[in-house]
Amino acid sequence: MPFSLLKYGLNKDYPFEQHADLPKPTELKPHYDVVIIGGGGHGVATAYYLAKYHGITNVAILEKSYLGGGNTARNTAVIRSNYLTSEGVKFYSESVKLFKELSNEFDFNIMYSQRGQLTLAHTDAAVRGFRQRAEVNKHFGGKTELIDPQQIRELVPTLNMNPADMPVLAGLWHMDGATARHDAVAWGYAKGATQRGVELHQLTEVTDVIVEQGKVTGVKTNRGNVSCGCVVQAVAGHSSLLAAKAGFKMPITTFPLQAMVTQPVKPFLDPLVSSPSLHCYVQQTGRGELVFGGGSDPYPLYSTRSTMDLKESLLANAVELFPFMANMRLMRQWAGLTDMTSDYSPIMGLSPVDNYYLDAGWGTWGFKSTPICGKSMAELVASGGKVPELIKPFSMDRFNSFRQVNEMGATAASH
Amino acid sequence: MKMMNCPLNGLRNISEFVHGGEVKEMPDPNSCSDDAWAEYVFYTENGISVVTEWWLHAPSGYWFIAERHTGSDEILKTYDPSVLFNKRVEFSAPVTEGMA
Amino acid sequence: MSDVMKSTITPETYLVRSPLYRLHKAAGAHFDECSSAAQVTSYGDRSAVSTALIDLSVNHRFGVRGPNALAALAAAGLSVPDKPNQCVNSSNGETVLRLSNTECWVLGAMESGACSADSSAFADCYPVYCQDSHACLLLSGEHLPDIMAKLCGVDLSEHAFPKGAIAQTSVARINAIISHLPDREGTHFVILCDSAAAEYLWGCLLDAMGEFGGQAAGLDYLF
Ligand SMILES: Cc1cc2nc3c(=O)[nH]c(=O)nc-3n(C[C@H](O)[C@H](O)[C@H](O)COP(=O)(O)OP(=O)(O)OC[C@H]3O[C@@H](n4cnc5c(N)ncnc54)[C@H](O)[C@@H]3O)c2cc1C
Numbered sequence: 001m002p003f004s005l006l007k008y009g010l011n012k013d014y015p016f017e018q019h020a021d022l023p024k025p026t027e028l029k030p031h032y033d034v035v036i037i038g039g040g041g042h043g044v045a046t047a048y049y050l051a052k053y054h055g056i057t058n059v060a061i062l063e064k065s066y067l068g069g070g071n072t073a074r075n076t077a078v079i080r081s082n083y084l085t086s087e088g089v090k091f092y093s094e095s096v097k098l099f100k101e102l103s104n105e106f107d108f109n110i111m112y113s114q115r116g117q118l119t120l121a122h123t124d125a126a127v128r129g130f131r132q133r134a135e136v137n138k139h140f141g142g143k144t145e146l147i148d149p150q151q152i153r154e155l156v157p158t159l160n161m162n163p164a165d166m167p168v169l170a171g172l173w174h175m176d177g178a179t180a181r182h183d184a185v186a187w188g189y190a191k192g193a194t195q196r197g198v199e200l201h202q203l204t205e206v207t208d209v210i211v212e213q214g215k216v217t218g219v220k221t222n223r224g225n226v227s228c229g230c231v232v233q234a235v236a237g238h239s240s241l242l243a244a245k246a247g248f249k250m251p252i253t254t255f256p257l258q259a260m261v262t263q264p265v266k267p268f269l270d271p272l273v274s275s276p277s278l279h280c281y282v283q284q285t286g287r288g289e290l291v292f293g294g295g296s297d298p299y300p301l302y303s304t305r306s307t308m309d310l311k312e313s314l315l316a317n318a319v320e321l322f323p324f325m326a327n328m329r330l331m332r333q334w335a336g337l338t339d340m341t342s343d344y345s346p347i348m349g350l351s352p353v354d355n356y357y358l359d360a361g362w363g364t365w366g367f368k369s370t371p372i373c374g375k376s377m378a379e380l381v382a383s384g385g386k387v388p389e390l391i392k393p394f395s396m397d398r399f400n401s402f403r404q405v406n407e408m409g410a411t412a413a414s415h
Numbered sequence: 416m417k418m419m420n421c422p423l424n425g426l427r428n429i430s431e432f433v434h435g436g437e438v439k440e441m442p443d444p445n446s447c448s449d450d451a452w453a454e455y456v457f458y459t460e461n462g463i464s465v466v467t468e469w470w471l472h473a474p475s476g477y478w479f480i481a482e483r484h485t486g487s488d489e490i491l492k493t494y495d496p497s498v499l500f501n502k503r504v505e506f507s508a509p510v511t512e513g514m515a
Numbered sequence: 516m517s518d519v520m521k522s523t524i525t526p527e528t529y530l531v532r533s534p535l536y537r538l539h540k541a542a543g544a545h546f547d548e549c550s551s552a553a554q555v556t557s558y559g560d561r562s563a564v565s566t567a568l569i570d571l572s573v574n575h576r577f578g579v580r581g582p583n584a585l586a587a588l589a590a591a592g593l594s595v596p597d598k599p600n601q602c603v604n605s606s607n608g609e610t611v612l613r614l615s616n617t618e619c620w621v622l623g624a625m626e627s628g629a630c631s632a633d634s635s636a637f638a639d640c641y642p643v644y645c646q647d648s649h650a651c652l653l654l655s656g657e658h659l660p661d662i663m664a665k666l667c668g669v670d671l672s673e674h675a676f677p678k679g680a681i682a683q684t685s686v687a688r689i690n691a692i693i694s695h696l697p698d699r700e701g702t703h704f705v706i707l708c709d710s711a712a713a714e715y716l717w718g719c720l721l722d723a724m725g726e727f728g729g730q731a732a733g734l735d736y737l738f
Contacts, residue, residue, distance in 0.1 A: 342457055401449070423600070427684065474683040475615065
């Protein structure tokens with residue numbers, strides 16, 4: 001036995017501690033300039049950019065569970081920018097650009113893997129929609145085009161071109177489509193933020209929001225109260241619950257969203273494949289597993305227990321796309337709570353409470369926006385509430401002026 | 416499969432039903448403010464509690480009301496909407512000048 | 516039937532057609548005129564068949580709804596069931612399906628295919644135009660509950676679903692109204708479904724009937 005191993009075995013202090021990615025937990029301070037509620041990718045990214053670009057480090061991220069254990073850990077990691085509206089495409093394209101550089105920036109491999117995303121059209125209406133999306137994307141510098149069945153066959157020879165008797169008519173081929181390891185994204189940001197002085201407090205639940213004269217002044221937690229200059233709320237499926245504590249309602253409904261993964265097999269599938277008509281998307285991970293997901297559960301619920309019916313239809317549709325999947329074993333299934341808006345666009349910016357900023361409404365599509373959202377929220381906080389141009393269209397009061405940003409067609413079952 | 420008791424058709428698989436959102440009081444569309452209308456159309460309680468919701472039994476096209484817990488998914492009660500709504504709602508468009 | 520007859524009565528002769536007419540033609544069905552449309556009279560000799568699937572889509576039907584619907588139908592001399600999800604035959608051979616507290620559909624008499632009135636005759640009711648929106652299929656013969664159990668989650672066996680009962684439910688994953696016809700010898704389920712899904716359901720039903728020896732048939736099977 002190597003001597004060092006014996007030494008470590010007999011030592012009370014675990015040697016790894018010195019090189020840990022995250023500092024040890026500390027007591028909560030009585031005051032922070034910025035409190036970020038929610039230690040998911042969005043919360044830690046906001047803290048990272050606050051510290052990195054704005055020198056704001058008296059920041060606490062309060063996470064009721066553990067770092068990145070919410071939807072950040074549950075998503076299927078699709079990164080893309082082939083949305084429909086110009087507001088959406090501009091915003092998501094910025095995120096794709098940041099994602100490409102993240103591994104270098106963190107000095108931490110987030111396993112960004114650009115393999116392209118293929119969305120299938122089974123109806124003439126879908127083909128028309130795809131044509132529009134391709135044009136909008138190209139206009140903003142994205143690499144997206146409409147391709148025909150022959151090209152689809154060449155890209156994905158294993159695909160059933162007539163799934164569920166709905167022939168594949170065309171495809172939207174989005175070359176920028178990619179995946180990244182979601183945990184690594186959360187950890188990379190958290191490490192970068194804490195190294196710059198930000199505090200990450202796990203197992204710290206915000207139980208109430210203290211609002212005085214229309215302005216947030218602090219939060220109550222299971223570990224005591226802290227006062228603060230401002231708050232960023234980034235709690236995904238729990239958005240309405242936190243907002244209620246701060247005293248307002250949101251245009252959000254919370255639905256469970258499921259995903260599954262099979263046993264690993266030899267690599268056969270490069271692109272991410274999704275069929276909005278079949279409510280299903282399939283991709284192969286670097287480890288060879290097939291990850292697949294689909295639409296949300298059919299009605300609102302705060303439970304990740306997941307219904308059998310949805311599992312059944314998801315499996316049936318996945319097998320339609322790739323019939324040989326019927327012979328594969330399922331390894332895991334899980335769900336997350338998604339905060340859905342009625343226009344399938346997020347909510348970023350101001351709230352009815354002063355100094356209380358919103359990062360919400362990310363529903364089933366918010367992993368891909370982690371970098372740009374964090375960067376924009378940091379800008380918003382650092383400027384004392386001046387909303388950056390890029391996220392102006394996504395303010396909550398767009399619903400009050402009936403200026404929704406309709407991304408429904410570009411979001412359904414592609415995430 | 417989870418089941419729900421339809422006041423008209425009896426106990427049925429949940430897949431026969433469509434969720435229709437929280438039951439809310441509708442402000443008068445002709446006189447209310449934009450904010451009040453937006454509040455009615457878009458904003459929701461979305462809490463963890465027993466909620467009173469609209470549901471549709473799709474095969475019979477029948478709308479009814481259910482009380483359900485959004486945390487446990489337990490359905491406590493279902494009943495005909497006439498229990499809460501017993502008058503027909505008229506939608507009279509305001510007279511706009513210049514319209515023939 | 517003579518060749519002359521076969522060549523003159525075809526679904527295309529009439530404006531009213533079943534959503535399934537192409538399928539019947541392709542299968543070599545024989546047609547005859549019935550309520551101003553071509554009705555399938557036979558699918559060849561099916562007299563020995565234990566269970567038959569018959570397309571009654573061209574038969575007339577209409578619906579009325581609203582608080583006055585039940586009283587209006589009764590005033591027109593039709594029998595109206597006491598409770599929702601029940602059906603009764605009227606003296607003129609029409610079948611009245613009560614689908615909710617305030618909605619009824621009337622199916623034309625089976626042999627003539629005709630209704631004595633239509634929705635427009637009931638001024639103070641909301642009309643429900645179910646003629647073209649829906650297809651109307653008749654499942655007749657033996658093993659009906661067993662056949663339906665393959666497609667539908669609701670128990671349609673005799674004790675749970677006696678003559679005169681209606682189930683509005685999901686059949687082979689599409690919405691359908693199943694009525695167990697009253698007063699008729701043998702077991703007869705009328706199945707109403709969206710006409711756009713008729714071809715799909717026709718195929719599903721035939722598939723489910725197969726193991727029981729069921730087949731497609733025409734009106735000849737009944738009369
Ligand atoms: C199955 C599934 C698949 C998905 N697939 C994709 C995809 O392919 N591509 C994509 O872009 N997006 C996808 N998404 C969406 C994406 O996961 C989310 O939009 C994104 O992760 C949101 O990040 P977040 O940091 O805001 O939320 P989260 O990671 O959920 O973080 C919020 C945190 O807030 C904490 N919190 C809640 N309440 C409190 C409180 N009171 N006090 C303190 N902390 C609290 C939670 O514990 C949680 O850790 C998917 C989602 C799911 C569920």
